[in-house]
Amino acid sequence: MKLAGLKSVDGAHEESIWAAAWAPAADHRPTAVLLTGALDETVRAWRPDDLAAVGPPARGHALGVVSLAAHSAGALAAAVSLDSFVRVFDVDSGASVATLEAPPSEVWGVQFHPKGNALAAAGGGSGSVKLWDTEKWEPITSLAVPRPEGARPDKTGSGKFVLSVAWSPDGKLLACGSMDGTIAVYDAVRMKFLHHLEGHHMPVRSMVFSPVDPHVLFTACDDCHIHIYDAKEKSLIGAMSGHASWVLSIDVSPDGLAVATGSSDRTVRLWDINMRSSVQTMSNHSDQVWAVAFRPPGGAGVRAGRLASVSDDKSISLYDYS
């Protein structure tokens, strides 16, 4: 289990890069494509092995791209901009497919359902998770985050701000993380709130379910820790520490054995889930690392694992994961 730096593109965007996602290989395109979104209000696409730019940058994301998510079929992706618009676009042509408008500051992280029939968005200031269907792009429902039992009064007085969202790989669970550290878990089939997961007390910016144990959830939090939850049994089953500052992003390797995290301490770390410890630290970025993403399996001749990381230093790095 290790990472080896393959390539790094400095100045990939004109400004800080904030989001990255892999659009998986599809029938019409043999390889996966890396999408990145940045403060310079563009989304760019990159080839998977040499990080050569694919097509011109897609513009029109006012004030910067906050979050990116790719549809599991590989053709579509969604980008959230700071002015609370979600633009759904065709990965290859960059053409808009739909523009979903949310009330101001009511959308942040997005994720497609693993089967691809819904798009979930962390509802920011609305304190909820919003769901759209992916056929007509109409809102399905909005799942509110209830206040936890006996919660402390909110310090900022501005309600809960929901930052991140994650689907379990079997599509049965949906989790969302908020700025005060609460994580809400929903039954995604019956669209019902199940329970909160406790343990974090600062913003939870990123989370991901394990691909092998569909109820194991990994979370990244500003309190510098990574937690492992049994989301079904509502228990904290592991915690990993080592970052010197906020953990901004997390992704799990396709084999389910490792997670990678990006942090404000400018490093990317690789963690062994079984050992509950950090096995490698990459410090090639010179500013905080806002997103890490493992390439999904599948596609022509793709055996090797790939990890991409993007940072405020305007660069993209690609690593070999083996």
Add this chain to the structure above:
Amino acid sequence: MPETAAEANLRRQLEQTLAADPSIPLHHYDLGVFLWARAEAEQEGDGDEARRLRAAAAEHFLAAAKLNPNDGVPFRFLGNHYARGGDTQRAAKCYQRAVALNADDAEAGEALCDLLDVEGKESLELAVCKEAAGKSPRAFWAFRRLGYLQVHQRKWSDAIQSLQHAIRGYPTCADLWEALGLAYHRLGMFTAAVKSYGRAIELDSSRVFALIESGNIQLMLGYFRKGVEQFRSALEMAPHNHSAYFGLASALLAWSRNCVTTGAFGWAANLLKEASEAAKICASLTKNLSCVWKLHGDVQLALARCFPWVDEKIKRGVDAQMFKDSVQEWRNAILSAANGAKLSYQRALHLTPWEANVHNDAAICLDLIYSMDDNNRHDPNVWELSEKMSLGALILEPVNKDFWVTLGSMSSDLALKQHSFIRALHLDMSLSEAWAYLGKIYRQSGDKQLAKEAFDRARSIDPSLALPWAGMSAENYHQSGGSTVNESFESCLRAAQILPLPEFQIGLGTIAARTGNLLSPQVLMAVRQAVHRAPHYPESHNINGLVSEVRSDFQSAIRFYQQARSALGMMKNSKSDNKYVFADVSVNLARSLYKAGLATDAVRECEELRSQGLLSIDGLQIYALALWKTGRSEEALSVSRNLAENLSGMKPESAGVALGFICTLTYAISGKDSAAAVIHKLPGQLNYSSQLKFIISALDALHPNKRLQLPQLSMPPRLTSYEVMSEVHSNIALGKAIEGEMDKPLRVDASLSYLKKVLHMYPDCSLVRNQLGSLLLWSGDWMASHKAIRVTSLTHGHTSSMGLRSAHQIQASAMVCCYATCTSYPKFSFPTCEHQYLSGHDEIHHLQRWVHREPWNQDARYLLVLAIFQKAREEKYPKHMCIILKRLIMQVLSNASNSHENKVVQYEVFLLLLLSSEICLQSLDYENCIAQAIEALRRTASRCVDTFFAHFQLCRAYAVKGDLLNSRNEYMNCLKKHANTEMGWVMLKHLESACSLETCSDEIYKNLRECIERNGSDLSKWTSLFNLVSAQCFIGDENFASAEEALAQACAEGDPDSCILFLNGATCMEIARRFAAPQFISRAAPSLRKAQQKSHASLPLVSLLLAQAEGSLGSKTKWEKNLRLEWFSWLPELRPAEVYFQMHLLARQSAAAASQQNQLVETMQSPESWLLRAIHLNPSCSRYWKALLQLMDA
């Protein structure tokens, strides 16, 4: 089946050919094959007709074989014929001949081997296969046969070779793959075995054997999940296969053990329940297999050990009885699982009483049952059942070291324990468990030295054993000294991570409470698990409460403390034993109640404790605090006096804390004077803790008359911690600012100079830097915005929330508050700011990053709006920015609307509405503009916010709309407001003439003067600005003389801005032009010259005007020089036609004068082309056409 016509025809042909030439074997053979096929086709295989045909065929085959003895095929047919006839001897011979002639003949080979197999001639069979295999590498049948035989004979490595070869011939034969898998499996090549089994399953998904075997291998390799999957699919194929059930149960058991070590107890329990079901079914299928019962016992025992207590039912309001019931339920569940285990072990024992380890397992199980069941009181004279069972195991196998350890760990007799462990160590010196247990015994009996030695040995033998770490942790914990406690925490953490026992976890929590590690997630996880594993321990609930409390989850903390008390009530010990523990928990409870805002309940708790005389120092503090909160201040003070009396008897650090508490409380109840009195009463030599210093400095700051000149404050910094000292200094600086009376304006200067000194001392302290920055912005210093940015530093990641303003706020405010337009791109405007603060664009990105980092932070969004607005203003309100701004403002407003109390928020709302109004005005939407401004007036009470600018905005809007009446009204409103902003008055002056309102400039000027005096701001700067505006008004009225006068005044004030100088020059030139007054040209020239020198970027038009002035004054070279300057001060795409025209003039001059100077700009092109370009840019100017005519004439 009778012969058909075609067949008859064929036979005739064959017979004829044979008759034609009977010496050719092929003809015999062909006819034989035909007859044989006919015989096969007969309906009755052994009917007379068939027999007849076969006999005929055999004759022909025989003839063929005789004629050509080197062809094997007829022999094979002969063999078939004899085999059918039951003559195995001859058949075998014929087959042998066939195989010997052609080793690749699979049919003959298989038939021969089958014959041999039936007769049990295995070695012969082997020999035949080997021979065939040796003869031809393509004799795959032989390799296959050989492989199977070798597998049968357990010659695994030979079998692998044969099977691999055979697979080349039959790559899709699942049997071969399965056999290969088995061979690999037996040789211990597990990965290869898994692959082979996998291939077999792939080819034929109903391979139960392959599924089960590969499941077993996966289990052995530790891949429980895959193992479980495989056993499950085997069960789908064969629902009554007991080995699949056995495998499933053991896989689930192993998986659950893995879960337990990571702490996922709920998960483990679920897996174990499933495992128990599987084991039960397996037992019902096999009945009398001891190992199945043992497996079931193991599963049940594991379940009993990891079954978690679930507190789902207890939500609110802990009822002691409910808690008790819940714990009892949990205990019963465990007991029933343990009893189930016991029963299974009993059955296993019944079946195989000679198995020592079942005895041992039963002993362990019994021990668990005894430890869980409260009703069993141990009678020292009777041997416990578990001890007995353990001894039984030992009698069967006296040399098993593990049994000795088991006996030692469950015996209650100290001597027997020690004896057992020592016996175990006799058997194996490096048995780490025995050493660890021995250490535990020595520790319990107080023999520390021996305990330490034993633990050290255990740890050095096996560092992954939890117990020695725990022992070392306990050792360190009781020693004094800061570092050892941390070591103790580390050791205990390791112990709890290796083995998540509730005892270790509670210990970890206790140590964490002392070392301040309660926030660590590892501790949280351990303590939560401890509660689930040991709900009957009061300590687990208590620590759990502490953990929740430290995470500010007070409601849960209260619930946990109450549970702890209920658990205490369930303890068997007498009440008096638990008295102090009870008091501790109650104090915790009171504190949480207070923190959760339930002060009355907290008071009640404390009073109850007090009545029992159990109120400790901590309790007293909470009591006083809660009393104060409930409004019983007098009582609170008396309690705090009570506390003060006890101060001398305390440890110094807790005394310091208590003292700080008393001061703060006294201040809160009876004000600063009494608090000061408390401090004065302090013994002088008392070594102040840093917190106390902070309190004193804060009091000092609030106390303008400086009665607290305590020497301790100015102590050298080495003695106290860095953070607190910087806070103390920040307090002192604030104190300097509010020196004198409270209602006077702040004395920012004194504070600033103090802060500068502090910064010199602590150069990397962001708190001081931020405070300095915000005070600078506050100070109204003309250049504050530039200085503030220099002192504050933006750090990444953590933004310090300390201080008056964050670094981001300071930077953003500085960007917005620079009066000069700072655009870096000269397309929109020209920067006149002398200090070149040109990082505005970058600053917006900083703010966007901040919003991205803290999307919930409304301050960040608000500042972003301001910054973008500033940019929009500089870029003349482009449409897309207006749209973004409108959206952003709506967003911030929608979030700010819910807090009406806060003055700052009110002001922000007011400002945002005005911004929104301004954007509407700029996009020519007057109705909305007015509506927004009125909304701003409506939403904000005038006592909180100075509404001057709302009226001002309305006045502008009405004026633009042409509604003079309303405009005038608003103007008067503005005048009445006595706003405290200089800028407001200056701008109002502007409006006065723009709306052609009656002149009250005197009044405005008066107001401005008052305002300047009140704020102590720079008189000359503001006067010159005011004069500039007046001049602009005069110019608007075409009153150039007055304008010139005003501008001259403005220029005379101190250090005028370049734009004032420029306007002065331009006005002079205009007067000179209009009124033909050449004396003004000489006035214009110096102003323009100064303006040119002062501005950093070269201002356009200045040079042009200066060129004209200089030209008029008779200096041709200066005229030329300035015209060239003018050319370069424009961006290429922005140059107006006039510049080209001037260049044409210049070109004509220099073309006439000196053509060799071709490096000059004007010589780049001919005068004609300059002129043509000018005309191209502006064809409507008749001057250019005239010049062109002249040029053509010339």
